Amino acid sequence: MSTRLAHRNRVVFTVVEYNPPPSGRRPNRLKPLWGHFPVFAALSFVWLQGIVFSQTAARGKARPTTGKEIFLATCAGCHGPDGKGMPKETLGFEPPKTFPDFTDCSSTTREPDEDWKAIIHYGGPARGFSEIMPSFTELLTNEEIAKVVEHLRSFCAERAWPRGELNLPRALVTEKAFPEDEAVVQTNIATKSGYGASNLLVYERRFGLGNQFEVDVPFEYSHEPGHAWLGGIGDVTLGYKRLVAGSVHTGSIFSVSGEATLPTGNRARGFGTGSTVFEGFGAFGQMLPRHSFVQFQSGVEVPVRNDVAKAVFARTALGTTLTQGHLGRLWTPMIEFVADRDLATGEKTNWDVVPEIQVTLSKRQHIRANFGVSIPANNTATRSPQVMFYLLWDWFDGGLREGWR
Numbered sequence: 200m201s202t203r204l205a206h207r208n209r210v211v212f213t214v215v216e217y218n219p220p221p222s223g224r225r226p227n228r229l230k231p232l233w234g235h236f237p238v239f240a241a242l243s244f245v246w247l248q249g250i251v252f253s254q255t256a257a258r259g260k261a262r263p264t265t266g267k268e269i270f271l272a273t274c275a276g277c278h279g280p281d282g283k284g285m286p287k288e289t290l291g292f293e294p295p296k297t298f299p300d301f302t303d304c305s306s307t308t309r310e311p312d313e314d315w316k317a318i319i320h321y322g323g324p325a326r327g328f329s330e331i332m333p334s335f336t337e338l339l340t341n342e343e344i345a346k347v348v349e350h351l352r353s354f355c356a357e358r359a360w361p362r363g364e365l366n367l368p369r370a371l372v373t374e375k376a377f378p379e380d381e382a383v384v385q386t387n388i389a390t391k392s393g394y395g396a397s398n399l400l401v402y403e404r405r406f407g408l409g410n411q412f413e414v415d416v417p418f419e420y421s422h423e424p425g426h427a428w429l430g431g432i433g434d435v436t437l438g439y440k441r442l443v444a445g446s447v448h449t450g451s452i453f454s455v456s457g458e459a460t461l462p463t464g465n466r467a468r469g470f471g472t473g474s475t476v477f478e479g480f481g482a483f484g485q486m487l488p489r490h491s492f493v494q495f496q497s498g499v500e501v502p503v504r505n506d507v508a509k510a511v512f513a514r515t516a517l518g519t520t521l522t523q524g525h526l527g528r529l530w531t532p533m534i535e536f537v538a539d540r541d542l543a544t545g546e547k548t549n550w551d552v553v554p555e556i557q558v559t560l561s562k563r564q565h566i567r568a569n570f571g572v573s574i575p576a577n578n579t580a581t582r583s584p585q586v587m588f589y590l591l592w593d594w595f596d597g598g599l600r601e602g603w604r
């Protein structure tokens with residue numbers, strides 16, 4: 200820990216009773232240890248905090264036990280007793296622009312407990328945040344960290360905000376129920392010639408407690424054997440998603456969406472349907488034990504032109520998240536089952552299976568990639584397997600270049 204940081208940490212104890220042990224004389228209870236570990240001479244600052252903490256106890260004052268007491272004793276010096284953050288003048292450091300106001304439900308509810316625990320355990324840098332947020336591994340037990348996180352949760356007074364735990368990993372095809380602030384670039388490439396490729400740009404913006412606005416702009420490429428590649432914009436989609444219910448206790452979340460796809464693509468080249476298409480769907484997510492989950496999306500497409508067929512679809516994504524090391528990189532293998540059917544005579548249901556794996560790239564976990572293959576399970580004469588890939592940026596959590604170290 201840098202000395203600059205050490206200096207800053209001292210701020211904490213202007214609100215705690217901070218009586219550093221007189222130099223040269225160590226507290227009695229440390230004597231036996233002292234004999235064994237001369238390295239104590241070079242106490243790290245967090246370690247010093249530990250002494251202060253236990254000294255408070257030795258002086259007859261109980262070690263803070265409730266989440267609130269722990270917060271007031273160790274965190275309030277920077278985060279303020281009300282969780283809003285101490286005023287700048289008192290802080291003694293320039294707060295980073297991501298410095299939290301724990302009463303701001305919109306930004307705090309999206310952080311899962313696990314992320315907060317990682318930050319409290321290992322300090323800000325564990326999630327690509329400022330080193331001013333110290334590590335409390337030496338000072339607080341896991342149980343105490345859990346209690347203090349519970350106290351942090353009490354600062355947001357409105358319980359209806361959906362919690363970040365319900366923000367399940369994004370699959371390649373199945374839409375999720377959680378309203379997001381996200382930008383995604385997805386590429387789908389057919390593995391047989393003559394079937395083309397597409398780049399899809401997705402921009403999602405959350406507003407209010409559970410609303411999300413979305414724009415999808417596709418760029419289509421087609422390739423006839425023996426001809427050059429042709430490219431062009433596809434049918435642009437505008438969408439609105441509304442959270443219906445979400446509970447971290449039952450681990451379930453449900454939302455409904457309405458979308459309009461406009462005929463901006465060139466129909467003759469196969470870049471669009473030539474019709475405005477209205478789409479409605481429901482999306483449901485369920486957390487399962489051991490960081491597993493299932494997501495389900497089903498809906499209907501209704502084109503305005505009656506020479507374009509109506510269609511129905513149902514998609515399921517099943518996955519589990521594995522953590523590399525302790526609270527480190529996340530790997531999420533998933534498998535999707537995708538069914539769609541044109542509502543026209545003679546049409547059959549198309550089935551696809553999509554094995555894929557999502558991985559967090561940045562330390563802050565706000566940049567992720569997913570790679571998979573969509574494999575047609577039937578009607579293979581007219582459909583080609585597709586390689587699918589996306590890069591996702593949860594832009595609310597930080598800039599593209601922030602949060603990597």
Ligand code: HEC
Pocket residue numbers: 207208210211269270273274275276277278294295296297298299310315318319323327328329330331332333335347348
């Ligand atoms: C020395 C000042 C300081 C102390 C003491 C401190 N923090 Fe922090 N904390 C910060 C700063 C600064 C940030 C913002 C880091 C950033 O955004 O880069 C932060 C960020 C956090 C975050 C991340 C919030 C988010 O954006 O999602 C959590 C959680 C947190 N602190 C909890 C605690 C808890 C709990 C304690 C006490 C056990 C504590 N902090 C003590 C300075 C401090």
